[in-house]
Amino acid sequence: MDFKKATTLLIEDERILCDMYKIKFDISGLRLLIANGGYEGLAMAKKEKPDLILLDIKMDDLDGFEVLKQLKADSKLSHVPVFLLTNMGEKGNAEEGLQLGAEAYIMKSKTVPAEIVSRVIARLNKI
Amino acid sequence: MSSLLIFLISINALNVILGLMILKKNRGSAVNRTFSAIIFLTVLWTGFNYLCDHPVLPELAIMWNRLVFTTAFLQGAFLFYFASIFPFCFRRVVRISKLILLPLGSMLAIISATTNLIVNKVEFLDWGTNVMPGALYGSFIGFMSITVIGMLVLLIVKYHRSKGLEKYQLKYLFFGFFITALITLTTNLFLPLITGNNQLAMFGPLSMVFLIAFTVYSIVRHRLMDIRLVIRKVILQILLSVIFLTFILGSIFAVATLLAKRIPDLKLVFTGAIAMTIALSFYNPLNKLLEKTANKYFFTSLYNYQATLEELATKLTKVIEMPRVIDLIVDTIKSTMGLDRAGVLLLSDERNANRYLIAKVVGFNEQNGVSLVRDNFLVQWLSNNRKMVVYEELDWMIEESQEDDEKSKLMRVKVNMKKIEASLCVPLISKDRIISIIVLGNKVTGDAYTVEDFRLLQTISNQAVVAIENARLYLQIQEFNKNLQNRVDEQTKEIKDQNTHLQELLKMKSEFLQIASHQLRTPLSAIRGLLSMQADGDFDKLPKIEYKGQQLKMLESSNRLSNIVNDLLDAMELEGGYLNFEFEPVALDEMIYAIMQELQPNYDKKKLYLKLVQPKEPLPKIEAEPKYLREALENFIDNAEKYTNKGGTTITLSRKNKHAIISITDTGIGIPKSDMPKLFHKFSRGDKSSYQHTDGSGLGLFIAKNIIDEHRGTIRLDSLGEGKGTTITIALPLTQPALPKDNKKK
Numbered sequence: 001m002d003f004k005k006a007t008t009l010l011i012e013d014e015r016i017l018c019d020m021y022k023i024k025f026d027i028s029g030l031r032l033l034i035a036n037g038g039y040e041g042l043a044m045a046k047k048e049k050p051d052l053i054l055l056d057i058k059m060d061d062l063d064g065f066e067v068l069k070q071l072k073a074d075s076k077l078s079h080v081p082v083f084l085l086t087n088m089g090e091k092g093n094a095e096e097g098l099q100l101g102a103e104a105y106i107m108k109s110k111t112v113p114a115e116i117v118s119r120v121i122a123r124l125n126k127i
Numbered sequence: 128m129s130s131l132l133i134f135l136i137s138i139n140a141l142n143v144i145l146g147l148m149i150l151k152k153n154r155g156s157a158v159n160r161t162f163s164a165i166i167f168l169t170v171l172w173t174g175f176n177y178l179c180d181h182p183v184l185p186e187l188a189i190m191w192n193r194l195v196f197t198t199a200f201l202q203g204a205f206l207f208y209f210a211s212i213f214p215f216c217f218r219r220v221v222r223i224s225k226l227i228l229l230p231l232g233s234m235l236a237i238i239s240a241t242t243n244l245i246v247n248k249v250e251f252l253d254w255g256t257n258v259m260p261g262a263l264y265g266s267f268i269g270f271m272s273i274t275v276i277g278m279l280v281l282l283i284v285k286y287h288r289s290k291g292l293e294k295y296q297l298k299y300l301f302f303g304f305f306i307t308a309l310i311t312l313t314t315n316l317f318l319p320l321i322t323g324n325n326q327l328a329m330f331g332p333l334s335m336v337f338l339i340a341f342t343v344y345s346i347v348r349h350r351l352m353d354i355r356l357v358i359r360k361v362i363l364q365i366l367l368s369v370i371f372l373t374f375i376l377g378s379i380f381a382v383a384t385l386l387a388k389r390i391p392d393l394k395l396v397f398t399g400a401i402a403m404t405i406a407l408s409f410y411n412p413l414n415k416l417l418e419k420t421a422n423k424y425f426f427t428s429l430y431n432y433q434a435t436l437e438e439l440a441t442k443l444t445k446v447i448e449m450p451r452v453i454d455l456i457v458d459t460i461k462s463t464m465g466l467d468r469a470g471v472l473l474l475s476d477e478r479n480a481n482r483y484l485i486a487k488v489v490g491f492n493e494q495n496g497v498s499l500v501r502d503n504f505l506v507q508w509l510s511n512n513r514k515m516v517v518y519e520e521l522d523w524m525i526e527e528s529q530e531d532d533e534k535s536k537l538m539r540v541k542v543n544m545k546k547i548e549a550s551l552c553v554p555l556i557s558k559d560r561i562i563s564i565i566v567l568g569n570k571v572t573g574d575a576y577t578v579e580d581f582r583l584l585q586t587i588s589n590q591a592v593v594a595i596e597n598a599r600l601y602l603q604i605q606e607f608n609k610n611l612q613n614r615v616d617e618q619t620k621e622i623k624d625q626n627t628h629l630q631e632l633l634k635m636k637s638e639f640l641q642i643a644s645h646q647l648r649t650p651l652s653a654i655r656g657l658l659s660m661q662a663d664g665d666f667d668k669l670p671k672i673e674y675k676g677q678q679l680k681m682l683e684s685s686n687r688l689s690n691i692v693n694d695l696l697d698a699m700e701l702e703g704g705y706l707n708f709e710f711e712p713v714a715l716d717e718m719i720y721a722i723m724q725e726l727q728p729n730y731d732k733k734k735l736y737l738k739l740v741q742p743k744e745p746l747p748k749i750e751a752e753p754k755y756l757r758e759a760l761e762n763f764i765d766n767a768e769k770y771t772n773k774g775g776t777t778i779t780l781s782r783k784n785k786h787a788i789i790s791i792t793d794t795g796i797g798i799p800k801s802d803m804p805k806l807f808h809k810f811s812r813g814d815k816s817s818y819q820h821t822d823g824s825g826l827g828l829f830i831a832k833n834i835i836d837e838h839r840g841t842i843r844l845d846s847l848g849e850g851k852g853t854t855i856t857i858a859l860p861l862t863q864p865a866l867p868k869d870n871k872k873k
Contacts, residue, residue, distance in 0.1 A: 016653045016680050020660070023677070027665050058645055087648035089641065108652035112659035 001051070003124040009033045009050035011041030011067060012085070013059045017108065021054075024113035030120065038062025042070055045077055052123060054116075055102070057086040057093060065100060072101040081123055085116070131333075135177055138336055139170045144361065145339060146170070161209045165202060172198040173332035180255030180328075188256045193246045196239040196267060199315075203274035204232025206304070210281035213300075214293045220281065228274060235266055258319070271316060275308045296345050303341025310334035368404045375400045432583045435463045440590055449473075449598040453486040456591045460567065461489060464580060468548065468568025472506075473595070474561065481506050483564060490568060491548060505543035508536065509554045510561050515584065516552045518544050519575060551576060553584055555592045563595050646691050650684035657681045697758075698826040701833040708837050710863045712748035713756065715787055716741060719778055722761045729768050736775030737764075746780055749787050750863040751838055759831035763791050763855050766827060770853070771795030785861050786840075792854040798846040839863065 008025065010032055012018050018034045025032035033048055035041035038059050045053060053071065057064035064084065071077045083104040084097045094105040103123070106116065146166035153159045175198060178191040207228050211220040239245040247261040282304065286297040311331040318327050379396050383389060439459045446452050453471050461469035470488030483506060509516065521541045528534045544552065553565040565588060570576070657677055660666060666674045716739070723737055730737045767776040774794025781788045835842050840859040846852065 014649060014653075016684060017649075017656070019680070020653060020656050020677075023669070024656075024660055024665060027668060087645050087652060089644050107648070109648035109655065113656045114659060114663060 001124055001127040003121045004029050004031075006051040006124045006127070007031045007033060007048060008052045008054060008120055008124075009035060009041065009045055009048065010054045010085070011035045011038065011045075011059075011064070012054070012056040013037045013061070014056070021113055021116070024117055025120075028117045028121075030117065038064065038067045041067055045071060045080070046074070049076070050080060051127060052120060053080055053082045054085045054120070055082050057084060057088045057097070065096060068097065068100045068102060081127075083119070083123075132177065135173055135332060138333070138339065139173055141339055142166050142170050142173075142335065145343065148361070158209070158213045161205055161212065165205045165209060168198050168202045168205065169332075169335055169338075172202060173335065176328060176332050179249075185251065188251070189246065189249050192249050192256060192258055193240050196245050197236040199267070200232045200236040200239060200270060203271050204229045206278045207274040207281070210278040210285075214285070214289065214296060217281070217285075232270065232274070235263075235270060238263065239267075268316060268320065271312070275312060279305055279308065299341045299345035303338040303345075306337040306341075307334045310337075364408055368408060371407050372400050372404045375403055432463070432579065435459060436583070436586055436590075439587060443590055443594040446594075447598060447601045449486070449595070449602055452591075452594045452598045456565070456587070456594070457487050457489060460565065460584070460587060463583070464567075465571045466490075466568050467571050468566075470566045472564040472566065474563065481510060486563070488566075491566070503543060504536075504539050505547075505552065506564070508540050509552055509564060513554055513556055513561065515554070515581065516540060516544070517576065518550045551584075553588050555588050555595065557592045557596050562592065562599070565591070643691075643695065647688065650688040650691075653684040654681055654688065657684075694826045694830065697830050698833075701830060701837075708752045708755065710750045710752055713751040713753050714748050715746055715789065715859075716780060718753065718757055719760065719780070719789070722757065722764055723778075726761070726764055726768060729765070730775065733768065733772065735768060735771055735773075737768075738775070738777055740777060740779040742781045744782070746782055746787050747861060749859055749861045751859065752834075755834045756838065756859075759834040760789070760857075762827045762831040763857070767791055767793035767795065767853070767855075774852075782861075783858070786858040787861060789857045789859070790854055791857075792852065794852045797849050797851045797853050798844065799849050800846075803844055803846070835859070 008030060010018065010021055012021075012034070013036050015036075018036070022032055022034060033044060033050060035044045038061050041053075041055070042062075044050075055064050055067060059067075064086065068082060068084075071080065071082060078101075082102045083106055084094075084102045085106045085108060086093070087108050090105060090107065097105050104119070106119070143166075146163040149159050149166070150163040172195060175191050175195040179188060179195060204224075208221075208224040211217055211224045235245075242261075244261040244263040245267055246258050246264075248259040249256040250259060251257075279301070282297055282301040286294060286301060289297055311334055314327040314334075315331040376396065379400070439455065442455055442459075443452065446455060453473075457469050457471055460466065468488070468490030470491050471486045472483040473486040474482065475484040476482040481503075505516075518541070521537055521544070525534055525537045525541070528537060544550070547566070548568060549566045550569050551565075551567040553567070554561045555563040555565065565584070657680060661677075666677055669677070719739055723739065727737060764776060764778065771793045772795070776791060776793045779788075779790040779792070781790075832842055835857060838859050840857060843856040843858075845854040845856065
């Protein structure tokens with residue numbers, strides 16, 4: 001699949017980070033939608049049918065794991081690959097996320113935006 | 128009467144005594160029964176043997192002869208049986224003996240007694256009667272050889288297999304049997320066979336003396352069939368009889384020959400001497416019987432006391448609980464002596480020899496008893512003198528005493544005893560101190576106490592001391608056990624509590640680490656991400672204004688990171704006590720105004736009010752560390768805003784005695800009661816708050832609390848519950864105690 005035609009949804013409630021990733025994705029020619037929080041994320045996923053979802057775990061309104069569960073429970077969305085994009089320690093959380101159906105566990109502090117973009121592109125190319 | 132007959136009679140008399148004693152010692156034992164049977168059969172055999180040669184009626188001679196053989200058959204069977212079961216059983220041999228030899232012997236015995244198959248005829252010769260063998264005479268020879276030799280073989284085998292005492296018993300028993308069997312078999316079996324006459328048959332019975340001698344020796348020395356004591360008694364009795372007999376005879380002869388100058392009638396002398404000796408042997412039992420009877424009528428008490436003491440001693444060994452020991456002592460004394468009152472007092476305080484408690488009183492007026500157990504003169508007197516006090520004796524003791532002081536003391540004792548209605552007081556002394564006092568009333572019969580009574584009481588009190596001491600120790604051990612259990616329970620609970628506390632702390636710590644690491648990483652990832660993009664030249668393509676915006680975001684994130692790092696370091700330093708507090712006069716209202724000014728924009732954003740209510744009389748400056756106090760107060764006021772969505776925050780300043788009071792009241796989400804205790808702990812946040820404002824490090828309140836503590840101030844949290852706002856009340860002392868510089872906290 002041509003990544004330039006694909007849509008990626010970022011579910012993240014940290015405003016600074018949202019803005020940062022938005023700029024990077026725009027520059028890289030990727031279409032990025034942003035949802036500020038869990039509930040908004042779920043609603044947008046249903047409406048926009050993204051090709052890939054980047055999901056934060058620690059959000060004030062709805063926990064990322066909960067969002068992931070609902071995404072996987074939805075027959076129309078369950079096939080969409082989900083990358084967990086978080087600053088929570090990997091211990092225990094990565095395991096739980098992968099078990100719930102996430103494809104990757106990316107630590108924000110250890111991964112610069114460029115790397116994230118290339119991982120997203122690599123994954124989209126496979127679709 | 129021939130000497131042979133006398134000898135035979137004596138041997139048989141001894142034999143009968145021996146047989147009876149062995150039987151009496153243990154009637155249930157097969158060994159004892161069998162041995163007795165052998166002895167009685169031997170007695171019969173000896174008798175029949177004698178009758179054979181000295182038949183009163185010649186026509187009975189054949190019957191005596193046949194009976195000799197009858198008893199011989201039975202003897203043989205029983206000897207073998209005895210050897211098979213003594214001192215331990217050879218099972219197979221016992222079976223052979225029971226199934227073959229005993230029935231066979233009995234059958235042959237019957238045949239011998241009733242038919243002419245063994246003894247056909249007897250011929251009268253000048254020395255007695257001679258046996259003419261019958262058709263089955265051979266069976267006698269065979270049976271006797273087998274049984275007697277078999278018995279000796281069994282005894283030898285068993286001798287080799289046994290140890291210790293049994294070995295000795297077997298040795299002597301064997302010699303006895305062996306010598307007797309050797310002589311008897313020779314004179315009564317082989318010689319008649321060879322010579323054709325049984326002239327020497329009388330020596331068989333005589334040889335029994337060896338069996339008796341060895342058996343008795345074995346019994347006496349080696350506890351054979353355990354009738355040593357009886358045998359010893361009998362031997363003593365016989366010795367005594369012999370000595371008496373000799374003495375009586377000697378004196379009669381001496382008197383007769385020296386004084387009367389003629390030899391006395393021997394028959395009369397012997398008869399008299401023997402009668403006297405027999406009478407003497409009754410001396411001991413008769414004496415005892417008379418003594419008993421006499422005691423029964425003349426000293427009623429003496430008779431009962433012996434039994435009482437034994438009974439009490441036996442019972443006391445079986446009880447260990449103090450109440451039961453006391454019951455036994457009181458009841459025994461009261462009932463045995465027939466008293467109207469009896470009681471026991473126990474030492475109640477180990478350290479005070481004059482403190483007693485009533486353990487049990489029967490028949491006493493308890494109120495009077497109580498007066499005794501208090502620091503009473505009588506008790507003191509008993510403690511000092513440690514002797515039994517008898518009311519009746521006090522009168523003459525008073526009369527006899529020389530000193531006035533002594534006299535008055537005795538008078539007081541008398542008064543005291545009368546008051547509590549006691550006739551007798553017995554102190555029980557253990558290890559040089561009184562542990563108990565027995566208090567007694569009068570005899571129901573009105574009799575006076577006798578010397579026997581005192582002796583009994585002395586003995587009982589000795590037993591009672593031991594029993595009471597034991598019961599005391601038992602009680603102490605029980606008490607000790609109980610205390611120990613309580614201590615163990617207490618400490619277990621403490622450890623459990625500590626464990627729970629530690630687990631809570633651990634949980635909080637891991638929660639904190641989760642939050643803290645997240646809080647540190649979020650600004651870090653923004654800074655790093657933005658810088659990497661800048662390095663990549665991503666921002667070059669952005670309009671200048673947007674580029675500037677991204678740079679501001681880097682700065683904002685750095686500030687956030689720095690705040691969190693500082694919080695963490697502050698918390699660590701506060702906990703370790705490394706902060707340097709320099710107190711100086713601070714105007715609280717000014718400081719609060721400054722904080723309000725700084726926080727006002729945040730309040731404005733959420734459309735919340737923030738106001739300060741000043742006291743009527745202005746507060747004086749307080750001694751405080753301005754930097755840290757400001758940090759703490761800012762934290763509280765900032766928190767109030769964070770957790771409030773509607774309304775606002777009111778800060779009220781007031782003074783109470785030597786403290787300045789700052790109340791911060793918000794209209795926010797409030798704090799559930801369950802969260803309150805842990806709110807000021809490190810790393811803790813209210814449960815509700817975790818999803819609301821994740822910016823905080825979770826250390827704010829902990830740091831603030833520590834700062835207030837350093838000021839010797841207090842913090843109180845009040846909340847009516849969730850959604851009903853919170854009031855934080857901080858009390859700060861107006862002045863700080865002056866500390867020498869070098870004593871300051873490092």
